[in-house]
Amino acid sequence: MSSPKDAGSSSSRAHSGSSPLDVDGYPVAPPDLELAQVHVYIRHGERAPVGVRLTDPPAGLPEHWMLCHTARNFQAAVASGSAAIPGAPRVVGWSSRGKGESLQTRRVVERVDGAAAPGECLLGELTDVGRQTTYDFGVALRRLYIDRLGFLPDVASLNEEVYLRSTNVPRTVESLQQITHGLYPESKSGGFAPQLRIRNARDENLFGNTGACKQLEVLQIGFAKAAAKEWNESLAGLDHKLSKYLGGTGLRLDGKPRASGVLDTIRAATAHGVPVPSEFKEPEVMGLIEKAVVHEWFADKTEEVRRLGMGPLLGDLAHKLHAKAANGAADPLKILIHSTHDTSLAALCSTLDVFDERWPAFSSSITFELFRKRQATEAQPSIWQSVMAPFQKQRSSPSSEHYIRMRYQNRDLALPVCAGEGKHYPGAPEFCTLDAFRERVEQLTPVEWEAECTPPASI
Known part of the structure; x- marks a missing residue:
């Protein structure tokens, strides 16, 4: 992918195939700002179509997509045949000697006639191409936030620093696994066992949850x-x-x-x-x-749709950003990666009035980067400064020295709600003050979720 200034020349690639993360074209922040936290929302990688269409002549597209040869072998934990102590509950995946047992399996797609062809994709399944592009995205995250910026540790050690979450859909879960492997390969895992978080359907907010609303x-x-x-x-x-x-x-x-x-x-x-x-x-x-x-x-979505659709997600985002701003190093969370869908990315952009009216490409991503003002290196403070310091701290909120930058498809996005004077970093409108961002998100976050999600006719 080209740098932002050349983005137009690669638009056809971005909208027909995948959208790789551009590390070399990443624009650094002003020198007095330092990165504090990164939130990534990525569409899954390339997949098979979710329905069978255009297969009859003269279109002749394939009914069966033979593009899923990777990751067909599985090693699953299974229950032991005996218990270590009579009457004690069995622990799934562990034998009476405390050693893990596993079952080797190979998954295939069975057709209606009973045939099973190796490498055939289920409808909507992440393909071998999609696995590669999401792995490459993880590698690019590593190049950017570890190798170039030194923001993340070289070797993973704590789940507290890395947050990983996916919708409960196989292609997003597998995309997140690939991204994680690219970000922290086995040689850099350091014993790190990543937790992949998935919410129950009623609690999901990574997309507009019409099932719950x-x-x-x-x-x-x-x-x-x-x-x-x-x-x-x-x-x-x-x-x-x-x-x-x-x-x-x-x-x-x-x-x-x-x-x-x-x-x-x-x-x-x-x-x-x-x-x-x-x-x-x-x-x-x-x-x-x-x-x-x-x-x-x-198009033409109302404030109500924005509140009910992306409001819950943005509320979660703002809460975590504020926690980091308020707690600083006491909050160890540095990067949050969410594996989600095209509709999520487009809805986020639309809700914040920065949508380019193009359908998101595979592995497209939105990042919200939290920056804080660097602490100036000063000489020993005077007695007067020492006396006034506690009162100055009370007057300023933790978020007043923090800024948010939203990026999509390798482009910085200047949020319209942050265009006013004092609502963005001087001379750089893409750096929105955290206070201005939170103010807009509060307007978008439902207060009485169940009541707002109940149609008027059924109240």
């Missing part, structure tokens, strides 16, 4: 219907080019297949070098489809 689901369905009315006529202009690949029907936001599904399949195929019909390579065709799908998912 009925009102959010109602609102999103309404937006989708409105988008279909607005964009289907424009999409009909592509019928003469695309209907032959869709069984004679036109491509519509609410059609079968849905336009979002077709976009997903084409993006997945392109990312893996799978040939697609020439019409799906035309910028005018794909540009219109992308605009319509992005509008369906993210």
Whole structure:
């Protein structure tokens, strides 16, 4: 990936395949700011399509994706056949002698006819390509935050310094495992046993949780219907080019297949070098489809949708940033890596009014970097300074000397809510004051979650 100033030249790569982290083009902070904490939100790596589409002639895309040869062998902990002490509960994965037992297995995908082909992907599964790009992302994190900036320790030792979390979806869990291995390979693990955190479905906030928030689901369905009315006529202009690949029907936001599904399949195929019909390579065709799908998912979202969708995630983020700012070295947490989805990244950008209206590429990432003002090296303080120091500390909040920088697709993003005077670092609007950032997040964070998630008709 090119540096931010050249980002436009690589936009086609970023939006059709993966989006690697650019270490060499990373812009350093002003000299009087030092990095304190990093929050990473990354879309999983390349995967197979989540549905079977465009397989009939003349499109002829594969029904079965033979791109998942890696990590098919497993060694799983199993229960021992005997207990060490009569009547004592058995511990899964440990024998009566206290030694671990394991079972070697090999996973294959079985088709409806009973055939099982080695290397076949499940729908939506992380492919060998996706494993490599997420591993490479972890390596890039290491190059940036360890080798270049010296921010993280060379050898991992504490779970307290590294926070790892994924949604409960195999492709995001496996992506996070690959990233972790790239960041801290076995030779640098130092006995570090990383904890991969996963929340129960009702508690998930790494995406807009419509399963736990009925009102959010109602609102999103309404937006989708409105988008279909607005964009289907424009999409009909592509019928003469695309209907032959869709069984004679036109491509519509609410059609079968849905336009979002077709976009997903084409993006997945392109990312893996799978040939697609020439019409799906035309910028005018794909540009219109992308605009319509992005509008369906993210345009014209109200403050209510932002609160119910990304508010809980941003609330968690702001809480951890403030804890670090308030506690300093007493809070050892340095990097937090969240493995999530394209809709999460786009929704975050949309909620903060910095969305580029492009569907996020595989392994795209958003980072929120927390910086603090460096402590100036001064001569021995005077008696007057010593007397006044406690009172000066009380007058200033811990976050007043801290700044947030948001980066997406290797670009710094200047948040509109931080544009005002005193709300960003002088001369660098991309460095938002933590106070200004928290003020906006407080507006976006639901106070009575269950009440706000209950549709008015059911109250």
